[in-house]
Amino acid sequence: MPNSSAAKAMLELADVCAQVGAFRLKNISLEVAEGLNHVLLGPSGAGKSTLLETIIGLRPLTAGKVLLQGRDMAGLPTEKRGMGYMPQRLDLFPHLTVRENILYGPRSRRLKPAEYEPVVRGLVEATGIGPLLERRPDTLSGGERQRVALVRALAARPRLLLLDEPFGALNESLRHELWRLLLDLQKQHGFAVLMITHDLAEGFFIGDHVSVLIDGEIKQSGDRETVWRSPATLAVAEYLGIRNLFAGKVTRCDGEEVVVDCPSLGGEVLVTKRSGVAEPVVGEEIHLGIRAEFVALRNQDHPPKPGELVLQGEFTGLTVAGTDVTLIFKLAHGQAVLEIAVNRRLLRRFGIRVGEPVTVGLARRDLLLFTH
Amino acid sequence: MRFRRVTIACALAVLAVYGLLIVSLFYFLDLSAVWQALSSKRVLFSVQLSLVAATAATAIALALAIPAAYALSRHDFRGREVVDAILEFPVIVSPAALGAIILIFFSNPLGAWIQDHTIQFVFAFAGIVLAQFIAVLGIAVRFLKSAFDQVPPRYEMVARTLGASPLRAFLTISLPLARRGLLASGVLTWAKALGEFGATIMVAGTMAMRTETLPIAIYMRLANADIKGTVALIIVLLAIGLSALYVGKLLFRERHA
Numbered sequence: 180m181p182n183s184s185a186a187k188a189m190l191e192l193a194d195v196c197a198q199v200g201a202f203r204l205k206n207i208s209l210e211v212a213e214g215l216n217h218v219l220l221g222p223s224g225a226g227k228s229t230l231l232e233t234i235i236g237l238r239p240l241t242a243g244k245v246l247l248q249g250r251d252m253a254g255l256p257t258e259k260r261g262m263g264y265m266p267q268r269l270d271l272f273p274h275l276t277v278r279e280n281i282l283y284g285p286r287s288r289r290l291k292p293a294e295y296e297p298v299v300r301g302l303v304e305a306t307g308i309g310p311l312l313e314r315r316p317d318t319l320s321g322g323e324r325q326r327v328a329l330v331r332a333l334a335a336r337p338r339l340l341l342l343d344e345p346f347g348a349l350n351e352s353l354r355h356e357l358w359r360l361l362l363d364l365q366k367q368h369g370f371a372v373l374m375i376t377h378d379l380a381e382g383f384f385i386g387d388h389v390s391v392l393i394d395g396e397i398k399q400s401g402d403r404e405t406v407w408r409s410p411a412t413l414a415v416a417e418y419l420g421i422r423n424l425f426a427g428k429v430t431r432c433d434g435e436e437v438v439v440d441c442p443s444l445g446g447e448v449l450v451t452k453r454s455g456v457a458e459p460v461v462g463e464e465i466h467l468g469i470r471a472e473f474v475a476l477r478n479q480d481h482p483p484k485p486g487e488l489v490l491q492g493e494f495t496g497l498t499v500a501g502t503d504v505t506l507i508f509k510l511a512h513g514q515a516v517l518e519i520a521v522n523r524r525l526l527r528r529f530g531i532r533v534g535e536p537v538t539v540g541l542a543r544r545d546l547l548l549f550t551h
Numbered sequence: 552m553r554f555r556r557v558t559i560a561c562a563l564a565v566l567a568v569y570g571l572l573i574v575s576l577f578y579f580l581d582l583s584a585v586w587q588a589l590s591s592k593r594v595l596f597s598v599q600l601s602l603v604a605a606t607a608a609t610a611i612a613l614a615l616a617i618p619a620a621y622a623l624s625r626h627d628f629r630g631r632e633v634v635d636a637i638l639e640f641p642v643i644v645s646p647a648a649l650g651a652i653i654l655i656f657f658s659n660p661l662g663a664w665i666q667d668h669t670i671q672f673v674f675a676f677a678g679i680v681l682a683q684f685i686a687v688l689g690i691a692v693r694f695l696k697s698a699f700d701q702v703p704p705r706y707e708m709v710a711r712t713l714g715a716s717p718l719r720a721f722l723t724i725s726l727p728l729a730r731r732g733l734l735a736s737g738v739l740t741w742a743k744a745l746g747e748f749g750a751t752i753m754v755a756g757t758m759a760m761r762t763e764t765l766p767i768a769i770y771m772r773l774a775n776a777d778i779k780g781t782v783a784l785i786i787v788l789l790a791i792g793l794s795a796l797y798v799g800k801l802l803f804r805e806r807h808a
Contacts, residue, residue: 235712236711237708237711237712256711256716257708257711257712258711258712258713258714258715258716259714261714262712263712264709264712264713266705266708266709268705270703270705270706270708270709272706272709272710272724272728273728274727274728283710283713283715283723284713284714287710287713287714287715287716287719288713288714331713332713335713335714
């Protein structure tokens with residue numbers, strides 16, 4: 180993964196505020212580094228599209244600054260900002276052919292054919308839309324339309340591409356194909372990307388850097404590994420799909436270790452402190468969490484590791500979605516119910532059956548502590 | 552099913568109302584009178600005058616109505632509600648009252664100055680165009696606004712992000728996407744201008760071979776109790792109006808082919 184902190188900023192947002200009706204974007208600050216991908220994750224209604232429209236000049240700022248390569252965009256109309264934009268509904272112009280759609284940008288920006296033709300040719304070739312050039316958008320499939328919209332957004336060679344949930348309406352394999360295509364095009368052309376999505380898989384596949392926007396505020400921003408492994412707040416953890424969350428109280432803070440009384444997990448639990456997260460204090464009500472993927476199944480062949488929190492219980496149910504299996508684990512001496520994510524192979528290897536006793540292990544480093 | 556039948560019956564009743572009136576014309580239809588009308592210099596002048604005046608009034612109305620309708624469809628601005636409400640002004644006041652208001656305007660110092668220093672409107676060709684223009688302007692804006700409302704603004708937004716100025720986005724995206732509604736609005740505006748009577752007669756009078764448009768000629772024939780002549784001219788007016796609608800549809804079909 181590229182080191183985003185070393186790269187120069189292509190886009191900077193400094194305390195950006197905007198308002199749409201009663202909804203407000205509050206002091207949004209983030210940076211998109213040159214040639215890298217920044218993904219803005221957030222649930223529906225979090226303000227993601229509003230933020231993108233504010234950046235591109237379709238909505239006014241109420242405060243703050245939008246800087247593109249250090250240049251303040253204040254007062255600059257949308258058409259002069261030089262950003263590429265691919266909206267959620269794609270909005271290919273229905274009365275124009277694919278070719279006319281693609282050339283709309285370069286012609287509007289009054290580029291000379293010599294400036295845009297090689298770029299357009301390269302993009303058309305890379306995306307395989309050559310045979311579609313004379314067709315109208317209403318005759319294209321979903322995947323073809325996405326490709327055309329992507330080429331149209333890139334045809335005028337923007338240094339920054341803004342993507343508004345562009346691959347939402349496609350099937351899984353097509354989406355993966357387009358994610359890879361986007362990354363390939365980025366490698367070839369070197370543009371930076373700011374993409375918004377509510378799809379976690381998409382966000383963590385594409386983003387070098389990930390920010391989480393909830394209720395008009397950035398709740399966390401960091402490289403994708405940090406955000407995925409270590410959500411900063413309970414709200415971010417819940418949004419990022421951590422469903423194993425248990426209330427508790429801090430009973431001791433000792434250097435890097437925190438002891439938490441967590442009745443639903445059967446008593447005291449030892450947790451390692453995390454950097455970048457508010458310091459817990461003794462007596463504070465907190466939540467403990469662990470990703471379903473990090474709950475380890477244990478048996479004689481796979482015994483608990485030193486320092487693991489070992490829990491005895493039984494499986495009360497399982498759900499299967501394709502190759503992914505979610506097991507429901509009920510603690511024998513406590514109220515906790517945990518979700519455990521495994522795959523079919525692991526399911527077979529452990530010979531898991533609903534109703535049978537089982538042991539699971541929670542590694543201390545994987546236990547997340549959320550202060551309120 | 553019952554509701555469906557009732558609504559279809561109402562649709563057919565609309566046809567029956569207008570159809571009955573049109574069919575009743577044939578009771579007095581005299582083909583020789585139609586022929587006589589078509590070969591009469593005075594009638595031909597009225598036809599020509601009506602066509603030219605309606606076309607001029609429509610062109611001027613559309614030149615103002617297209618940007619105005621676009622603004623009403625797309626932008627929030629101070630006075631928008633008032634502008635929107637005033638569009639019904641020609642419909643609320645009767646055509647005769649509208650003509651009277653125009654006449655009164657030319658009787659005040661500003662109107663008199665305009666007439667003295669620019670063009671003569673009262674009892675003149677310019678008066679016909681002006682009366683028709685004022686009678687159709689509101690409805691033209693209303694029709695055109697509906698046409699622009701049908702085009703999602705997001706297409707223009709995308710055009711702007713691709714580097715198009717607001718004018719280029721309007722000319723290359725909104726106008727072509729609204730073409731169906733624009734064409735229909737143009738044809739209907741022209742047909743309404745062609746049939747305009749009340750305001751025109753008040754402003755331009757009934758001078759034969761000068762200000763006698765086709766609707767005024769119809770009125771004059773009826774005033775002289777010339778029923779067959781009236782029917783003949785109505786048939787001519789009807790034929791012109793229907794031809795315009797047909798040509799409009801043909802044009803639209805060709806553009807879509």
